[in-house]
Amino acid sequence: MATEILMPALSPTMEEGTLAKWLVKEGDTVKAGDIIAEIETDKATMEFEAVDEGVVGKILIAEGTEGVKVNTPIAVMLEDGESAEDAAPAPAAKTTEAAPAAAPKSAPATAKAPEAPKANTSPDWPEGTEMQTMTVREALNSAMAEEMRRDDTVFIMGEEVAEYQGAYKITQNLLEEFGAKRVIDTPITEHGFAGIGVGASWGGLRPIVEFMTWNFAMQAIDQIINSAAKTLYMSGGQMGSPIVFRGTNGAAARVGAQHSQDYAAWYAQVPGLRVVQPYSAADAKGLLKTAIRDPNPVVFLENEILYGRSFEVPKMDDFTIPFGKAKIWREGTDVTIVSFGIGMTYALEAADKLAEDGISAEVVDLRTLRPMDTDTVIASVMKTNRCVTVEEGWPVASIGNHISAVLMQKAFDYLDAPVINCTGKDVPMPYAANLEKLALTSTQEVIDAVRQVTYR
Amino acid sequence: MVARKSTKKPNVSAEDLKQYYRDMLLIRRFEEKAGQLYGMGLIGGFCHLYIGQEAVVVGLEAAAEEGDRRITTYRDHGHMLACGMDPNGVMAELTGREGGYSRGKGGSMHMFSTEKRFYGGHGIVGANVPLGAGLAFADKYLGNDRVTFTYFGDGAANQGQVYETFNMAALWQLPVIFVIETNQYAMGTSQKRSTSSPDIYTRGQAFGIPGEAVDGMDVLAVKEAGDKAVAHCRSGAGPYILEIKTYRYRGHSMSDPAKYRTREEVQKMREEKDAIEHVRELLVSGGHATEEDLKAIDKEIKDVVNASAEFAKESPEPALEELWTDIIADAAPQNA
Numbered sequence: 001m002a003t004e005i006l007m008p009a010l011s012p013t014m015e016e017g018t019l020a021k022w023l024v025k026e027g028d029t030v031k032a033g034d035i036i037a038e039i040e041t042d043k044a045t046m047e048f049e050a051v052d053e054g055v056v057g058k059i060l061i062a063e064g065t066e067g068v069k070v071n072t073p074i075a076v077m078l079e080d081g082e083s084a085e086d087a088a089p090a091p092a093a094k095t096t097e098a099a100p101a102a103a104p105k106s107a108p109a110t111a112k113a114p115e116a117p118k119a120n121t122s123p124d125w126p127e128g129t130e131m132q133t134m135t136v137r138e139a140l141n142s143a144m145a146e147e148m149r150r151d152d153t154v155f156i157m158g159e160e161v162a163e164y165q166g167a168y169k170i171t172q173n174l175l176e177e178f179g180a181k182r183v184i185d186t187p188i189t190e191h192g193f194a195g196i197g198v199g200a201s202w203g204g205l206r207p208i209v210e211f212m213t214w215n216f217a218m219q220a221i222d223q224i225i226n227s228a229a230k231t232l233y234m235s236g237g238q239m240g241s242p243i244v245f246r247g248t249n250g251a252a253a254r255v256g257a258q259h260s261q262d263y264a265a266w267y268a269q270v271p272g273l274r275v276v277q278p279y280s281a282a283d284a285k286g287l288l289k290t291a292i293r294d295p296n297p298v299v300f301l302e303n304e305i306l307y308g309r310s311f312e313v314p315k316m317d318d319f320t321i322p323f324g325k326a327k328i329w330r331e332g333t334d335v336t337i338v339s340f341g342i343g344m345t346y347a348l349e350a351a352d353k354l355a356e357d358g359i360s361a362e363v364v365d366l367r368t369l370r371p372m373d374t375d376t377v378i379a380s381v382m383k384t385n386r387c388v389t390v391e392e393g394w395p396v397a398s399i400g401n402h403i404s405a406v407l408m409q410k411a412f413d414y415l416d417a418p419v420i421n422c423t424g425k426d427v428p429m430p431y432a433a434n435l436e437k438l439a440l441t442s443t444q445e446v447i448d449a450v451r452q453v454t455y456r
Numbered sequence: 457m458v459a460r461k462s463t464k465k466p467n468v469s470a471e472d473l474k475q476y477y478r479d480m481l482l483i484r485r486f487e488e489k490a491g492q493l494y495g496m497g498l499i500g501g502f503c504h505l506y507i508g509q510e511a512v513v514v515g516l517e518a519a520a521e522e523g524d525r526r527i528t529t530y531r532d533h534g535h536m537l538a539c540g541m542d543p544n545g546v547m548a549e550l551t552g553r554e555g556g557y558s559r560g561k562g563g564s565m566h567m568f569s570t571e572k573r574f575y576g577g578h579g580i581v582g583a584n585v586p587l588g589a590g591l592a593f594a595d596k597y598l599g600n601d602r603v604t605f606t607y608f609g610d611g612a613a614n615q616g617q618v619y620e621t622f623n624m625a626a627l628w629q630l631p632v633i634f635v636i637e638t639n640q641y642a643m644g645t646s647q648k649r650s651t652s653s654p655d656i657y658t659r660g661q662a663f664g665i666p667g668e669a670v671d672g673m674d675v676l677a678v679k680e681a682g683d684k685a686v687a688h689c690r691s692g693a694g695p696y697i698l699e700i701k702t703y704r705y706r707g708h709s710m711s712d713p714a715k716y717r718t719r720e721e722v723q724k725m726r727e728e729k730d731a732i733e734h735v736r737e738l739l740v741s742g743g744h745a746t747e748e749d750l751k752a753i754d755k756e757i758k759d760v761v762n763a764s765a766e767f768a769k770e771s772p773e774p775a776l777e778e779l780w781t782d783i784i785a786d787a788a789p790q791n792a
Contacts (some may be wrong), residue, residue: 006496008495009495010495011710012500012501012502012711035719049491070497181597185626185637187620191616191620192617192620194586195589196586196587196589197588198590199527199591199593200590200591201590202587202590203591203593203594203595204598223586227578234562235557235558235568236557236558236561236782237559237565237568237781237782238558238570239575272783272784274784290787291477294787
C-alpha cells in the first residue's frame with residue numbers, strides 16, 4: 001500500500017519548516033535509514049531519513065518550499081509492485097487525523113489541587129506519660145538506635161559517623177551496637193554517597209544519610225532532588241525513595257559564610273520531599289522516628305546550637321510525631337508568632353518579654369515545613385489578627401514569605417496589620433562576632449516586629 | 457574500534473544467535489518507529505534513539521540472570537526492550553499516554569519497571585552511576601549474589617561522581633558492572649575533543665577495578681565479556697568495568713543536525729560494522745537460518761512494533777487527576 005511521508009517535526013518546538021532539498025527523485029528505491037531530504041527547522045538544517053524501504057512514487061512538495069506545516073504530506077512511497085498511479089495524494093482528512101496530537105492541549109484550570117491537611121490538635125503523647133530530661137543530641141541518637149533495632153534494613157552512612165562517633169556525636173555508640181555493616185564511614189564524597197544512598201533505598205533498604213552539615217549537601221543536591229524526590233512521580237508510582245538525609249543546618253557560631261546557610265526554604269519548595277526542622281528534643285526524636293519509617297525521602301534539618309539543649313521527652317517504648325502537625329507552644333490573644341527550629345528560641349524569649357508588658361503572644365512551631373500545617377497558623381491568626389514569622393534563613397523567598405502569602409489568601413479579612421517576616425539579613429554570613437550577631441535575627445527584632453503589628 | 461574477533465565458531469547455540477538477532481532487530485525497528493512518531497508530533501520533547509548500539513544491551517542481557525538489576529541514562533529504550541519490558545508500555549510512555557510505564561508522567565527518559573528490575577531512565581548525565589552502585593550496595597547488604605549493570609556513556613565518564621562511585625564501589629567491593637557505552641560522541645563533542653585518554657576502562661586501575669574494552673558491534677564479544685564481568689561480580693570480587701566501543705547512527709536526540717561528523721563516517725560504520733548485519737551473516741553462512749526464516753522474523757518484529765505504535769496512539773492521555781498523584785507515598789499508620 002502506498003504510504004505518505006509527512007513533514008516531520010524535528011525539534012521539540014518545530015511547527016513548520018522549509019523543505020530545503022530533496023536527495024531522492026521519483027522512481028528512486030530507498031532503504032530504511034537513507035537520507036531522503038534536508039529540512040530547515042527553527043534551529044538547524046536537518047537530514048530526514050526514510051523509515052521504511054520502498055520506491056519514491058511522488059514528490060508532493062517541491063524543494064525550496066518554505067513554511068511547510070508539520071504533518072503535511074510531502075511525498076508518497078510505494079511498495080513492491082505498485083505504480084505511481086496508485087500514489088494519488090490521500091484525502092485531506094487523513095492528514096488532520098494526527099494533527100491534534102501535535103499540539104498538546106494544556107490542562108484546563110479546573111484540575112484541582114489536593115485539599116489542605118486538616119488541623120490536628122491532638123496531644124503528641126497521652127496525658128500523664130512519665131517524662132525524662134534529654135538533650136536534642138541524645139534524642140536524635142536514641143531515635144536512630146530504636147529504629148535500627150526495630151528494622152534490620154535501616155543503616156546509617158556518612159562522614160565520621162562510625163569510628164569517630166559522629167562529628168557532632170549524634171551517632172555515638174551506634175557502631176558498637178550495630179557493627180560496621182550498618183554504621184558506615186564514607187569517604188568525603190557527598191555527591192557520590194548521597195547517590196549510593198538513594199540507589200540503596202530503591203534496592204530494599206532504608207538508609208539514613210548523614211551530612212556533616214547541610215552546607216556540604218549542596219554537592220549532593222542533585223541526587224536529593226532529581227533522584228530521590230522525583231522518582232515516585234516519574235515512575236508513575238512504581239517506586240519511591242525511603243531515605244532520610246539529615247545533619248546540622250544553618251548558622252552555628254563564627255564558622256563563616258560557607259558553613260552557615262539555612263536551607264529550610266530551599267528544600268521546602270520541592271514536591272516529593274518531606275522537610276522537617278525540629279526545635280525540641282521530643283520533636284527531634286518523634287519526628288526522626290517518623291522520618292525513618294516514612295516511604296518518602298525526608299530532609300531532616302538539625303541545628304548545632306540546639307544539640308546540647310535539654311527538653312522533656314516522654315518515656316515511651318515507641319513514640320512518633322506525625323508530619324504536617326504544628327505545635328502551639330504558648331497560647332495567646334494579641335499576636336501569632338510562627339517559627340521553627342532555632343528560630344523558636346527567639347520566638348519564645350520574645351513572647352516571655354512581651355508578656356511582661358501585657359502583650360499576649362501565641363507561639364506556633366511549624367516543626368515540619370513540607371507538609372506545612374498552615375491550618376493551625378490560619379486558625380491562630382483568625383484569633384489574634386496579627387502575625388510575625390521568625391527564621392534564620394535569608395529574607396527572599398523565605399518560609400515567612402510563604403506564610404504571609406497563605407494568610408493573605410486565606411485570612412485577609414482577619415488581618416489587622418501586614419505580616420512581618422523576621423529573617424536573617426540578605427548577606428553571606430560574616431565571621432566577625434559583632435557582624436554575625438547582626439546578620440542573624442534576634443529576640444529584640446521579634447519584639448519590635450510584634451510592637452509594630454500590634455501598634456503598641 | 458577494537459578489531460572484530462573471529463566469529464567463525466560462535467560460543468552460543470544457533471537458537472541463542474537467532475534470539476540475539478530478534479532482540480536487536482526489535483530495538484532497531486522500535487527506534488525507527490519512534491523516530492517516525494516523533495516526526496508526526498506524537499512523541500514530544502527529547503527522544504534519544506539507540507540505533508547502532510543494539511549489540512551492547514542484547515549481549516549483556518544474555519549474560520544476566522534472573523534478579524540482576526540494570527540502570528541507565530536517558531538513551532534507554534533499548535535497555536528496556538532488551539530486559540523484557542513490554543514494547544507497548546514503552547511506546548505509550550513515549551507518546552505520553554496512560555498505557556505507558558509511568559502512565560505518561562515520565563516520558564522517553566524516565567521509565568522504570570521494578571518487575572524487570574529496571575531502575576530508569578535518568579536524565580542527569582552521570583547521576584545514575586552512584587544510583588547503580590547503591591542498588592548493588594543493597595544486594596550486598598541483603599546478602600544475595602545479584603549484580604547491577606550500570607550503563608553510562610563516554611560523555612558521562614567525565615563526571616566527577618563517576619569517580620566518587622568507583623572509589624566507594626572498590627572500597628566496599630560492590631557487585632556492580634560499570635558499562636561504559638563509548639559511542640564516541642558526547643552529544644556533539646567527539647571523544648577526541650573531550651576526553652584526555654581514549655581508553656576509559658583503564659581509569660578503573662587507579663581504584664583497583666579491573667576492566668576491558670569490548671567490540672560493541674559484535675554481540676558475541678559483548679556476551680563473552682559480560683559473562684566474565686558477571687562471574688567476577690557474583691564471586692564477591694567487587695566491581696568490574698566494561699568499556700564497550702559502539703556507535704550511534706542517529707543524532708544525539710531527534711533535534712540534532714549532526715554537523716559534527718560526516719555522513720560518510722556514519723555510512724561506513726553502517727556498512728562495515730553493523731551488529732545486526734553481522735549476526736544475519738552468521739546465521740545464513742552457518743546454515744542456521746534461511747533468508748525465509750529471517751524474513752519471517754523481520755515480519756514478526758514489524759508486527760510487534762506496529763502494534764506498539766497503534767497501542768501508543770490509541771491509549772488515552774492520562775486523566776487530569778494524574779497531575780496530583782504519585783508525589784508522596786502514603787505513610788504507614790503512626791501511633792501518635
